[in-house]
Amino acid sequence: MLNYPNGHHAADPQTRKNSASRRGMELEKEINLTNEYYLQADQAVIYKKPTPITIVKVDYPARNKAKISEAYFKIPSTTDYNGIYRGKYIDFEAKECQSKTSFPIKSIHAHQIEHLERVVRHGAIAFVIVRFVLYDETYLVDALTMTDYIHTCGRSSIPYKWFQEHGTLIPYSYVKPVDYLQIVDRNYAKELAE
Amino acid sequence: MLNYPNGHHAADPQTRKNSASRRGMELEKEINLTNEYYLQADQAVIYKKPTPITIVKVDYPARNKAKISEAYFKIPSTTDYNGIYRGKYIDFEAKECQSKTSFPIKSIHAHQIEHLERVVRHGAIAFVIVRFVLYDETYLVDALTMTDYIHTCGRSSIPYKWFQEHGTLIPYSYVKPVDYLQIVDRNYAKELAE
Numbered sequence: 001m002l003n004y005p006n007g008h009h010a011a012d013p014q015t016r017k018n019s020a021s022r023r024g025m026e027l028e029k030e031i032n033l034t035n036e037y038y039l040q041a042d043q044a045v046i047y048k049k050p051t052p053i054t055i056v057k058v059d060y061p062a063r064n065k066a067k068i069s070e071a072y073f074k075i076p077s078t079t080d081y082n083g084i085y086r087g088k089y090i091d092f093e094a095k096e097c098q099s100k101t102s103f104p105i106k107s108i109h110a111h112q113i114e115h116l117e118r119v120v121r122h123g124a125i126a127f128v129i130v131r132f133v134l135y136d137e138t139y140l141v142d143a144l145t146m147t148d149y150i151h152t153c154g155r156s157s158i159p160y161k162w163f164q165e166h167g168t169l170i171p172y173s174y175v176k177p178v179d180y181l182q183i184v185d186r187n188y189a190k191e192l193a194e
Numbered sequence: 195m196l197n198y199p200n201g202h203h204a205a206d207p208q209t210r211k212n213s214a215s216r217r218g219m220e221l222e223k224e225i226n227l228t229n230e231y232y233l234q235a236d237q238a239v240i241y242k243k244p245t246p247i248t249i250v251k252v253d254y255p256a257r258n259k260a261k262i263s264e265a266y267f268k269i270p271s272t273t274d275y276n277g278i279y280r281g282k283y284i285d286f287e288a289k290e291c292q293s294k295t296s297f298p299i300k301s302i303h304a305h306q307i308e309h310l311e312r313v314v315r316h317g318a319i320a321f322v323i324v325r326f327v328l329y330d331e332t333y334l335v336d337a338l339t340m341t342d343y344i345h346t347c348g349r350s351s352i353p354y355k356w357f358q359e360h361g362t363l364i365p366y367s368y369v370k371p372v373d374y375l376q377i378v379d380r381n382y383a384k385e386l387a388e
Contacts, residue, residue, distance in 0.1 A: 045313050047272055050246040053262060068247060068265040078241055082276060087317030089283040119239050123281030 027096050027131045027138070030177035031081065037176050038085075044181060046083030046090055052076050078115045079126075085181060086192050091119045092143075092180075094129040102157035103130055105150055113150060116143040125188045129170065129180060130163060139167030140183045221290045221325045221332070224371035225275065231370050232279075238375060240277030240284055246270050271305045273320075279375060280386050285313045286337075286374075288323040296351035297324055299344055307344060310337040319382045323364065323374060324357060333361030334377045 028048070038044040057070035079093040093112055097103045108128070116126045126143035145166050149158060168183045185192070222242070232238040251264035273287040287306055291297045302322070310320045320337035339360050343352060362377045379386070 039312075042312075042315070045309070045316055045318075050244040050268075051249075052244040053247065053265075055245075066267055068267070069263060071247075071262040071265060073260055073262070074244075084283040084285075084313055084316045084318050087283075089278040089281075091278075115239070118233075118236075119278055121236075122239055122278045124239075124278050 027094055027129070027178070028080075031094055031129070031180075034176045034178045034180070035081075035083075038181060044083060044085035044090070046081060046085065048080050049076075049078065049082070075109060075111070077111045079112050085125075085184065088188075088192060089119065089122075089124045090184070091116065091124045091126040092129060094131075096131045096133050098133055099157075100132070100134050100160065102159045103132075103163070104157045106156065108150075113147050117147055120144055125184060125191050127180075127184075129178065130167070132160060132163070135160075138170045138172075138178055139163045140170050140180050140187070141167040142187065221288055221323070221372070222274075225288055225323070225374075228370045228372045228374070229275075229277075232375060238277060238279035238284070240275060240279065242275050243270075243272065269303060269305070272309045273306050279319070279378065282382075282386060283313065283316075283318045284378070285310065285318045285320040286323060288325075290325045290327050292327055293351075294326070294328050294354065296353045297326075297357070298351045300350065302344075307341050311341055314338055319378060319385050321374075321378075323372065324361070326354060326357070329354075332364045332366075332372055333357045334364050334374050334381070335361040336381065 032048055035044075035046045035048070038046060052074040053071045054074050055068055055071045057068070059067045059069045061067055079091055081094065082089070082091045084090065093108060093116070095103070095107050097107070116128070120126050120143055128141050128143060128146050129138060130141065131138040141163060146158075149162065149166075168187060170178055170180050170183055173179060226242055229238075229240045229242070232240060246268040247265045248268055249262055249265045251262070253261045253263045255261050273285055275288065276283070276285045278284065287302060287310070289297070289301050291301070310322070314320050314337055322335050322337060322340050323332060324335065325332040335357065340352075343356065343360075362381060364372055364374050364377055367373060
């Protein structure tokens with residue numbers, strides 16, 4: 001059995017919902033932990049990209065020590081996560097949603113939608129991971145299924161119900177808090193076999 | 195014919211070496227321009243990852259305006275560039291070399307070497323782009339060819355001559371200053387056909 005790199009063992013998956021250890025740990029951190037698990041298990045090589053910033057000023061308070069003293073956040077031109085799994089290029093964006101009823105489309109940048117469509121055209125497996133925080137439910141939705149809906153729905157948000165119908169719930173476990181590759185195996189079996 | 199996104203036209207490729215317009219433009223910028231060309235031409239989707247930093251302090255000098263006022267550079271755990279080309283995951287690192295005789299191995303981090311070996315194991319096309327600035331020559335070297343040499347050479351640098359023997363010179367053109375995909379097509383024909 002594989003242990004988490006920190007040496008922790010898997011907790012009982014039954015303790016999933018709202019367990020104390022989980023409180024306050026957001027989607028990004030959980031995906032990073034999951035990716036680290038995949039890396040240690042040599043299952044996949046998938047990383048979050050660093051936050052894009054524009055550096056304006058760098059100070060050198062000591063030799064060999066550079067301190068960035070002025071920088072600004074940039075709008076990302078791509079999604080946050082990419083890498084390789086079973087020989088395939090994987091690309092996805094992850095978003096938390098605080099609403100109980102719908103996911104605001106504006107939380108995904110136009111460039112990110114374009115980027116997802118582009119990588120799919122080039123043969124990627126691409127998707128969006130959306131967590132409805134108040135339900136503690138995390139869905140994987142195929143990128144094109146979601147971008148097609150965005151282009152045609154004429155709405156500013158996607159109903160929660162839509163994710164129940166078109167997404168797949170991602171199971172939680174202590175060692176793999178967002179085990180999305182399990183869903184990828186199932187939902188992209190055809191692409192992975194190519 | 196495709197134009198560069200800025201509207202510039204291709205210059206005569208003969209004007210390559212030390213042309214005035216090229217002076218002072220470093221490898222990273224040239225690769226970014228090339229990637230942008232590939233993107234506009236819908237040939238490949240390859241990006242440089244943002245520089246990884248640790249953000250310590252963020253100020254809000256105005257509403258909706260976040261200013262990072264303290265941050266530090268982090269050692270990257272992966273290479274700088276990745277993406278998708280002809281359905282394949284592409285991963286590479288790019289380095290300039292100021293020496294005439296050899297490339298210092300320490301300019302590639304140990305994590306980056308591990309990362310390159312890992313992605314190849316998972317089916318990636320991976321390589322290193324090395325520019326010998328004083329010769330104005332840019333080589334593409336297969337990742338494993340280079341990491342195998344690093345592990346076995348017992349030296350702290352790789353001779354320039356080694357790149358001439360084991361690398362492939364990347365041609366320059368105004369619209370595609372570092373047209374590495376041309377070399378990928380040739381050197382990885384087998385992998386691309388899979």
